[in-house]
Amino acid sequence: MEIITDIAPLRARLRHEASVAFVPTMGNLHAGHLSLVRIAQKHASCSVVSIFVNRLQFAPHEDFDRYPRTWSDDCRLLEEQGADIVFMPDEKTLYPVPQEFQLLLPPVADTLEGACRPGFFRGVTTVVLKLFNIVQPHVAVFGEKDYQQLQVVHRMVDQLNLPVEIIAGETVRDEDGLALSSRNNYLDATQRQEAGELAHHLKQIRDSIASGERDFPLLEQLVAEKLSKRGWVVDYVAVRQQHTLLPVAASDSSLVILGAAWLNQTRLIDNFLLTLP
Ligand code: PAF
Numbered sequence: 001m002e003i004i005t006d007i008a009p010l011r012a013r014l015r016h017e018a019s020v021a022f023v024p025t026m027g028n029l030h031a032g033h034l035s036l037v038r039i040a041q042k043h044a045s046c047s048v049v050s051i052f053v054n055r056l057q058f059a060p061h062e063d064f065d066r067y068p069r070t071w072s073d074d075c076r077l078l079e080e081q082g083a084d085i086v087f088m089p090d091e092k093t094l095y096p097v098p099q100e101f102q103l104l105l106p107p108v109a110d111t112l113e114g115a116c117r118p119g120f121f122r123g124v125t126t127v128v129l130k131l132f133n134i135v136q137p138h139v140a141v142f143g144e145k146d147y148q149q150l151q152v153v154h155r156m157v158d159q160l161n162l163p164v165e166i167i168a169g170e171t172v173r174d175e176d177g178l179a180l181s182s183r184n185n186y187l188d189a190t191q192r193q194e195a196g197e198l199a200h201h202l203k204q205i206r207d208s209i210a211s212g213e214r215d216f217p218l219l220e221q222l223v224a225e226k227l228s229k230r231g232w233v234v235d236y237v238a239v240r241q242q243h244t245l246l247p248v249a250a251s252d253s254s255l256v257i258l259g260a261a262w263l264n265q266t267r268l269i270d271n272f273l274l275t276l277p
Helices: 005-014 031-043 072-081 120-135 147-159 182-186 189-210 216-229
Strands: 002-004 020-025 046-051 085-087 139-143 165-171 231-239 254-263 266-275
Touching: 002 005, 005 046, 005 085, 005 120, 020 031, 020 072, 020 120, 031 046, 031 072, 031 139, 031 165, 046 072, 046 120, 085 120, 085 182, 085 266, 147 254, 165 216, 182 266, 189 216, 189 231, 189 254, 189 266, 216 231, 216 254
Parallel strands: 002 085, 020 046, 020 139, 046 085, 139 165
Antiparallel strands: 231 254, 254 266
16 A cells, blocks of 8 residues: 655656545544445455545634544555555645635525534535545445545535546444444543434434335434433434435425434434435
């Protein structure tokens, strides 16, 4: 495995590859990331993983400074996984001048995460577009855990005619259902015990809808109340249409149940897909 930190050597190294599959990450890798790398490896002759904690997608009060940076462990895991290249640029390499050019985002970026974290998707799309331009992958793999991010990236690729195929990797979960996330590392033992409740309650909504319940606002409200009673501070619990992330219409059969909530200082997000017959 090669570790490359600059753009020119990366481009030179990739120039003669028949096909390149790319997994962008912010590091602190876990089994969820490694499952994305395995998908990448099946789709191209060369797999590239980037590790870059992207300041642009964090608001000033968010956790940019304390975001876990575990680069030597990350490289060891990627080596064991058989990744071909790790691209680890520093901030000066990716943002040598203030990043003035940014994208005007589609409505799918305004709701849910976009509403709770203004500027987040602008930061994500900026860095992902830059990384796509640098790596020029044939395929890029994103986790379904960040479901709205996946939809926003899909729109960007479609509407800007980027020559890359986006592949979604399923969310990897711990035994109690907690979706793997680098931010789980912030949880103490008691919070970690509680953390599985987010997935548990979102799944309850999915199961109720699958059993015929159609009062979505009521289901959302009941789960938000249950989580609040357990000590969570809920940003949203929402049943939405999978593609647009708009509220569900009677004719929609592809649904996603999404939630974001705080356990003390840690914000967790999760989602479950449901396709109605
Ligand atoms: O999902 C993430 O880890 C980040 O948002 C991404 C896609 C690597 C962009 O910084």
